[in-house]
Amino acid sequence: MEVLLELKAKVREAYTTTLVSLIVSLVIGLFGGTFLGKYFAKIRSSYPGLLIILPGMMGLRGNVFGSMASRFSTMLYLGDLEPSLKDKKVLKNVVLGLMLSLIPILMLWTVGVIQGIRKNTFEILLIIISSTIAVSLILGYFTAFITIFTFRRGSDPDSVAAPLVASVGDLLTIPSLIAFILLLEKAKFEFWGTNILLLSVFVGLIHFSRVRKREILGLKELFMTITFLALLSIISGSLLEHYSEVIQASIILSFAYPALLSSFGNYGSVIAAKTSTKLHLGEIERYFSVEPFLDIVALFMTTPIIGILINYLGLLVAKLTLNVQTAPITILALTYPFMALFIMLYSYTISYFLFRKNINPDNVAIPLIANNSDIFGTIYAILIAKAIVGGI
Template structure:
């Protein structure tokens, strides 16, 4: 009886809190995808180097700030963080997140330069750096607000923060890149001034936050993992590139691809964040504890809705954009819940065993799961496309 009551409570939270954030995340993902599509030809023809960096950049946003949301949540529950946006620890974590984000994207730019970026090389580097600083500042405070606001309202931040933060990262990344490209093409002087101002802002924030070297060393695990994952994101890029004709031919998947990957990452991140918090609080004492599997079961109950909405939003966006009649992908609606279930079980397993190895899941599990979800999601999209189109 107690188990049923516990499951009922988790189902209530899944449908009233997590599902709402997943749906908002889905909508944001489709807006971001449409924005990218509008300027894709400009990026491809004039700044192709950005395409080398883009997958890693988008994954990096969710990795760094999803991890930060989970860390804030744990700190709030442990009483290590006051539930206030102006708390000094909030700014310090945001500045650290900026630094953690800048190094991997610079490495990606360098690899892109070696692999063939032959023009606009310096401009692309500045676009990437300025975009990272601006987005990190906005996304950092958004992460703090969502986590603290939900905590103060009595809602578990782990249930809502990760999906919203990852999706907001996707939404901000593309427009910020496009904004700097348009400024460069229309107002070159303003482009150089804005870059200098943003780099100066970063230096000022580092000085104000008074980050000590020891604090940065605490994030060594996270830095190593996000850098490796940024490089690993090339697997998703190569797979997508190779089978892009199939995804494009399936029509809906061409529009839904970013949201599809984001939704898988969101399910995984929610489970990872919840698992991390419960492990830190001592609420999970063995792998087959009942509590985490009830969480997974409750979230699994929401997956058919998300699968149907991906179809519905895909049909609407594709129809409005292309002006043609589009049929739903029944195979996606039927198989999506089980793919999401696999990712949630994978996320729990990774989080649990990392913690047992004395590796903080907040720093490693969420970035790893977000990246792996992109790879799994890309393979899943290709298989669905093959099933629809053939070939």
């Protein structure tokens, strides 16, 4: 009876708190997907290398700033961070997040060149550097704000911050790339000026924030993880580039792809963040503890709603953007909940066993889950797209 009452409370929280943030994240992700769908053909023809890098960029934002949100949440609960944006640790973490983002991006571009990026190679490098600096600054402070604001209102940041941070990252990533592409093609002088300005701001922030070497070394574990995962995301990028024609032909998925990936990552990140906090507070004693599985069951009950919304919002965006009328993807609505369930179980398992190995889940589990969710989500999207266009 006590377990049922606890489950009821968790389901209520899932619907009143987490589902709201998931839906907001979904809408935000579809807004970013609108730009991808509208300019998908242009990217394929003029900047195909971006398709190889894109999943890594999207995943990297979620990895770096999703980890920051989880780290802020743990620090707030332990009293190591004042619930204020004026706390010096906020600026330092934002700058560290920016630094952590740039090196893997350069490595992604290098691997992309090795894999065959030949068209507009140097221009793509400038576009991704400028985009990374601009988006990281915005996303860093958004991460701090949403985590602190949620905490001060008495809600659990782990239930809200990760989905919103990941989706805002998706929202900013694709439009920023498109904006720099259009700026390059229509106003090259302004494009170069913007690049110089953003690099100058980056150097100035490093000096102003007084980031110390020991603080950078303190995130060595996270840096090594996200760098490895960024390179691993080449799998997603190569799949996206190789099957881009199939995804574009499915229509809905060319718009919903970012939202689909971010929704899987959101479910995984929420479970990872909740698990990390409970483990640090000593609330999970063994793998088959009741508490974390109640969290998973409660969130699973929200997945049919998200699956249906991806369908119909994708239809709406395709109609408004390309004036294309198509049918809902029934197979997506039916299979989406079970794919999300798999990712949540995977997320909990990874978080639990990393913690038992004395590895902080905030620094490793969330980036790993976000990256793996992108790979699983890309494979899932390709299979759904092939089913729609008759490829399987």
